[in-house]
Amino acid sequence: MKIMKSGLVFWVATGAAAFGLMGCEHKKSEAPAASAVVSSVASSVNACGVAPSGELTAERIPGANSTRTESSLYEGPVWIKDALYFSDFVTSGTFPSRVQKLDANGVMTTLIEDSGSNGLAVDAQGNLVAGTHKFKSLSRYTLTGERTNVIDKFEGNVFNSPNDLTIAKDGTIYFTDPAYQTAAAPGGQPKTRVYRVATDGNVTVVDDTINNPNGISLSLDEKTLYVEGGDAQGVLRAYPIVDGVPQAGKDLVTGMFIPDGMALDCHGNIYATEHAAKHVRVLTPDGKQIATINVDANITNAAFGGEDGKTLFLTGAGAVWKIKLDVSGTPY
Secondary structure, eight states, rough: OOOOOOOBBBOOSSOOSSSOOTTTTOOOOOOOOOOHHHHHHHHHHHHOOOOOOOOEOEEOOOSSSSOSSSSSSEEEEETTTTEEEEEEEEESSSSEEOOOOOOHHHHHOOOSSSSSSEEEEEOTTTTTEEEEEETEEEEEEEETOOOOEEEEEETTTOSSSSOEEEEEETSOOEEEOOOGGGGSSSSOOOEEEEEEETTOOOEEEESSSSEEEEEEOOTTSSSSSEEOGGGGGGGEEEEEEEEEEOOOEEEEEEEESSSEEEBHHHHOOOEEEEETTTEEEEEEETTTEEEEOOOSSOOEEEEESSSSSSSEEEEEEEEEEEEEEEEEEEOO
């Protein structure tokens, strides 16, 4: 999930401080009466739609099937304006990667041929921000393919293989650094960690106790950081954020089987993928499971998009799936 500016696609009825609302203006006014506040909250909840429940199945998008001959994964889906962007990387060797663009008609084209990327986010200027294992760094790409370095070292050493990331509205970046693609280039860190990159470029450790941390997102109000990881003994962990700094985390869900990426809907529910389990767990902010969304291959990540923001896109083993829902959500 991660940040958007007005004009990029993100529909949400709550958490407006963190994300731009499509077609809405926010104006300062006098404090409303209590009854008006209750009415406004009720209207916002109704406008958000009904969260999914039960057992659901997403469908493949035929035009997005992999054209590679090698084993590959799609990762880091992000919806920008009228298209889905995602990384497409080979799962061996130096893990060569490219960024693909899937338009609203289901036609896939290559945007960046050699991106070296995994997870993607979008910044306030509409650029892609990527975890790039090729460079062992965070990179920024324009939509015309120009790359600049964001951050590439901690305590004098390059990172392992930056994976997923999320950007706060003030520009603070949080990202995971597992060891999955460490062999892509020389060097690395002694541990797999979750990091925070302040707006001045200062890098600090959020957590170094999760084996191979993977998916990462902020709550809509940016008061909680969510991280998935742990491989076969997977967890979803929540870190309260106080004065912009994550505090000690608490496990919301344990016993997950290779948790990967996630997205949030406009109620703040978490759509957490489980790679080898081939499904998405839909969880309330306190970790209660309310729905399951199945796919037919290994799954990596999730993003909301489409014309009204109510289509959930899922990436995985050389495939993109979609399912139409009644709720909108975060564009990555």
